[in-house]
Amino acid sequence: MTSSDSSTTAGPRLLGPADVRSLAARLGVRPTKQRGQNFVIDPNTVRRIVRAAELSADGETVLEIGPGLGSLTLALLAEGHRVTAVEIDSVLAAALPSTIAEYAPGQVGDFAVIEADAMTVTAEQIGSPSACVANLPYNVAVPVLLHLLAVSPSLRHGLVMVQSEVADRLAAGPGSRTYGVPSAKAAWYAEVRRAGPIGRNVFWPAPNVDSGLVAFERREPPGTAASREEVFAVIEAAFSQRRKTVRSALARWMPDRAALDEVFRITGIDPALRGEMLGIAEFAALAGAGQSLKTA
Structure with missing residues (x-):
């Protein structure tokens, strides 16, 4: 097979539209909505994603979720990075090593694939990647990202492609109309920002939604006597009734009104805010x- 993006220089060849369709036909694969599959067919787009990820020039161990046919994988390998890919589709997972051997024979040793569900993948399975660069399955993008940040403290930074509206929600700050549970939970782990739009025509099949890039940089969570799970319970309660004040919204979280008032007194937070x-x-x-009140 001849890559539509091949050159005479050494190194990985990237997948163009003809390569993607040829590989898919060979495997009998059709992208499915159930798994949020849309394969990138434009080499310039995967190059752009790798550049935007701002990975170390010395090379990093990159976690990729949903590599599909390997378009982004090859672009990461081409820049000298090691890639651990998590793929739930058994056919695609089985085919990836052969694709890497064909298009990037010099980087076979820098690639590993794990057949697993990214929603439940463990730290033991993925090792200690320093970055995550991925075209996340759009139907589960937020829970996958939050799960990865929770189970892999070695992830220092990353860049993920998600549905444009999801990108807005993840990067939103307090007071924004798109700010909500995903925004607040992501902020527990990292600084999150929009990193640019992605056009629909770079995918096969073309999605009926716009896409966007989201960059994150790990930071320490704020100091608190509560666990992450307890903080997340407060977040979920606070957004469960968006039109109500935070005091009203947190009534189910802490039914004792006197204790709830004491919480606001201790923190100095205005209970009339939303x-x-x-x-x-x-x-x-x-x-x-x-x-603190519960354990006093």
Whole structure:
């Protein structure tokens, strides 16, 4: 097979539209909505994604979720990075090593594939990647990203492609109309920002939604006496009734009204605010004060 993006220089060849369709036909693969599969067919797009990820020039161990036929994988290998790919589709997972051997024979040793569900993959399975670069399955993008940040503390930074509206939600700050549970939970782990749009015509099949890149940089969570699970419970309660004040919204989280008032007194947070006005530090403070009262 001849790559439509091949050159006379050494190194991996990237997949163009003809390569993607040929590989898919050989495997009898058709992208499915159930698994959120849309294969990137434009070499310039995967090059752009790798550049935008701002990976170390010395090479990093990159975690890729949903590599599909290997378009982004080859672009990462071409820049000297090691790739651990998590693929739930058994046919695609089995075919990836052969694709890497054909298109990037010099980088076979820098690639490993794990057949697993990214929603439940463990730290033991993925090792210690320093970055995550992926075209996430759009139907589960948020829970997958939050799961990876939770189970892999070695992930320092990354860049993921998601549905444009999801990118807005993940990167939103307090007070924004798109700020919500995904925004606040992601902020527990990292600084998150939009990193550019992606056109529909670079995919096969072309999705009926716009796509966007989201970059994240790991940071320490705010100090609190509460666990992450307790902080997340406060976040979920605060956004469960968006039109209500945070005091009203947190009534189910802490039914004792006197204790709830004490939580606001301890933290100095205005109980008349709505949940969407609070940042992750405020949610952590509320959870921490609640935990302190429960253990007093």
